[in-house]
Amino acid sequence: MSDKNEIPYKIYLSENEMPKAWYNVRADMKKKPAPLLNPATHQPCTAEELEHVFCKDLVAQELNDKDAYIEIPEEIRNFYKMYRPSPLVRAYCLEEKLGTPAHIYYKFEGNNTSGSHKLNSAIAQAYYAKKQGLKGVTTETGAGQWGTALSMASSYFGLDCIVYMVKCSYEQKPFRREVIRTYGAKAIPSPSMDTEIGRKINAEFPGTTGSLGCAISEAVEHALKNEGYRYVLGSVLNQVLLHQSVIGLETKAALDKYGIKADVIIGCAGGGSNLGGLISPFAGEMLRGESKYQIIAVEPASCPSLTRGVYAYDFCDTGKVCPLQKMYTLGSSFMPSANHAGGLRYHGMSSIVSELYDQKLIEARSVEQTEVFKAAEMFARIEGILPAPESSHAIKVAIDEALKCKESGEAKNIVFGLTGTGYFDMKAYEAYNDGKMADYIPTDEDIKKATDMIPRFPGNEF
């Protein structure tokens, strides 16, 4: 089934149909993602150790690989209702333009002021910090979406919010910085001179425009040195994927409403949270042997953790203060080029996504940024939404897959995550429009240099 009369351009769920619990895909994984390790002892981190850095309830979620469903507290559901459920859009216009028999759907997460899916986890993390009676939270932000989301969430619950913002974004994206400040948070360019690790990195790499890994180290240091503060992270961690499962649950519910079975599911992958959240319920069905999907993670060719990294325990941050996580990684010392998809410039990957990739439940592709912007431009002109550069990685591969269907004549259902809008990324669009965008791809040597620095210890062979 599926002609225009039956499937609307936008499939909305009602408030009552919104998920009341997050789905924890780890519960259905026979081989679980490896535990976080204490970098000094190489033993699994205990809850107590993690609670110095993270909020208590979030640590429990981080370590929980047993419960398939975790209730979404009512306060969070009420906040979700301000901008959720997000629509699942049938891209009729794009299909027509491509002349493909494929049916293309995208789940649009850009309908909130922060402009991306990140608010789904920000509000949850702020809620648990407030519940614990904390004064405030510290974090890093790359392109600025996470900082924006967290500043909104913190202001809602009356928490202080300190955001270390990767320097190139701080300078390139004054508008996001100002949204952060408007919501009452403090934005600090990273590497800064405010922390020990920031001063060290500035001395070692003079003129560096920063990286997510480095900003993370600064934010963690700030939380550890200030009473009543905890560090929160916008991606990579299990808890973040858990919160983002709201995307996948809604997508599944919307598809089910019209009897649509997805064939291909595509998401861009920076730290893996939107992808992990989108695919969780579908991956769960695969893990339980109920169904089969083709799942594709899309990453930038300039920062190809899944497609060219190694699967090993590594530091989550440049400063090596966070626990070790087993993941596909380019090495925490890998400094990606100044790619315009700032939200995808991370050396590692969620351990859940990494493990699913290692088990070959999902596949990965890397794409170059000029092609990505070509796809973004096409999408903006045809579907009317100006997409974020990060999201456009998924658009690019969705278009590729739809064109394959054109050749084969298959009417596959292609679903992709449109994680956000690109209104604050006009510098990137400017470079593209001026023909000044370059494709930087690291050499094998660049990658080897960084992966050679990944710690080696018994049990960490790669």
Ligand SMILES: *Cc1c(COP(=O)(O)O)cnc(C)c1O
């Ligand atoms: C942060 C961000 C991403 C990438 O982060 P993940 O954790 O991999 O989801 C993708 N799209 C947008 C719009 C973002 O803000």
